[in-house]
Amino acid sequence: MKRDLKIAFFGSSIVSAYWNGAATYYRGIVKALHKMGHEVTFYEPDIYERQKHRDIEDPEWCKVVVYPEDKVSLQALLREASEADVIIKASGVGAFDDFLEDAVVQLKKDDNLIIFWDVDAPATLDRIESDPSDPFNALVPRYDFVLTYGGGQPVIDAYERNGAKRCIPIYNALDTDTHFPVEPQKEFDGTLAFLGNRLPDREKRVEEFFIKPAQNLSEEKFLLGGSGWGDKSMPKNIKYLGHVYTKDHNAFNCTPKAVLNISRDSMAKYGFSPATRVFEAAGAGACLITDYWKGIETFFEPGKEILVANSGEEVEMILAGLTSEKAKQIGDAAYKKVLSAHTYEHRAELLESVISEKLKAETKPVE
Incomplete structure (x- = not known):
């Protein structure tokens, strides 16, 4: 029987594409997960005037939490997120990234999954491989998965070389609700x-x-x-x-x-x-x-x-x-x-199968 999951997602922004190329990607993935019955809360900081340049209002397919740029607010939200089945920290949030990368890892329990979702894997890999003292190097092996939105085998190999338990590309795709043929303008x-x-x-x-x-x-x-x-x-x-x-x-x-x-x-x-x-x-x-x-x-x-x-x-x-x-x-x-x-339904099906398989393995009783 399929398990409906509670997912906490810390990312740059899902409601604004202003200086935020990942918005479309987040929307497509999260919307598809919602259609499958999963419940997603998306946490995003109020920075870069993104809230003044929203493309969408708060959607019905996920709960959006916009927080001020301070650690006290963020720590309260991390406590809330700790109750989720899956907790995701995306790259490039834009505020307290280093803090979040470590704080999310601290939320690991026997019955949840902790995921780093890299929306700019080439930049991250170039950064950590050129600087062994980068604090993210020590955190990579502590995430259950590293997901990337591109890179193929070269990125998989690089992340696993740097200690990732498992790296899986979840490629960009088409959101058929948003992008479709229209009349020329x-x-x-x-x-x-x-x-x-x-x-x-x-x-x-x-x-x-x-x-x-x-x-x-x-x-x-x-x-x-x-x-x-x-x-x-x-x-x-x-x-x-x-x-x-x-x-x-x-x-x-x-x-x-x-x-x-x-x-x-x-x-x-x-x-x-x-x-x-x-x-x-x-x-x-x-x-x-x-x-x-x-x-x-x-x-x-x-x-x-x-x-x-x-x-x-x-x-x-x-x-x-x-x-x-x-x-x-x-x-x-x-x-x-x-x-x-190449629709987001295709990508979400892959993501769901990976998460479900891992959760099932982690919660299987020891005989």
Whole structure:
């Protein structure tokens, strides 16, 4: 008989995607777990003005607890969370991360599971492997699981090399309730669109794969969405939109001829790390062009369901030969693939099976 679980989740934010690329991922996973009968409480700090830039109100599919940036409040919430069957600390909460990583481990009991969920595994692994004195090194072996939203075998090997009992990728996916094909909107009309916040280990790749092609294809219209690009020098044929709210992502993906995915340096290095945007775009039926990263074919068939570019020049070549009919064929194929294999229901089923198996083993009476 399936056991419905109480899950406590400490993460960056589930109600706001403002400077928070993990929001869509959290929503998809938690919503799918709720549909399966599990009860999730999501704890998030009130920082970075995220509460002023909410995409959603408190959802019916989980309890959201927003706490002030102080340890006294957090300690009270940890006591509350200690009653859960599963207690999750995500990476990149943004406030008291070191404290939380240790405090959650202290909540381990015989009948619960303690999980570290790394939404930026390449960055975490680079950090701890370059600094043996990093306090997280000693905590890794104390978690029952390390879950990651990407990385494949290279990340699994790296985490287990650093003491993880078990590392399991729970990849990004499509939230079919949120991302789907819609009618085009004139404000998003263009040849190529890119959506992503300005980050140090992404910027050079954006210059190569997006800004340089825009400079060389001056007659075409390019769209740039995301926070932090306002003072970036760019050609006049790039329309900068600023932060694009989740409710507008479908039109942003559906309207232009093609949508570009650009990996961060760390994600490209480890591979097997499809960004949330990849599945959002596929779920809207977009024709997706991506920079190359190892493991693409695990998720989509290159040339048929996704187009792959190894340089800015290849982006230009793809756009030069891309007709509207061809773009639609690729978008339709990607849409079919993501529905059949890459929804958050698929990911939550994997997560549920892993957790249930472990809890059953831990609570089995000794004969």
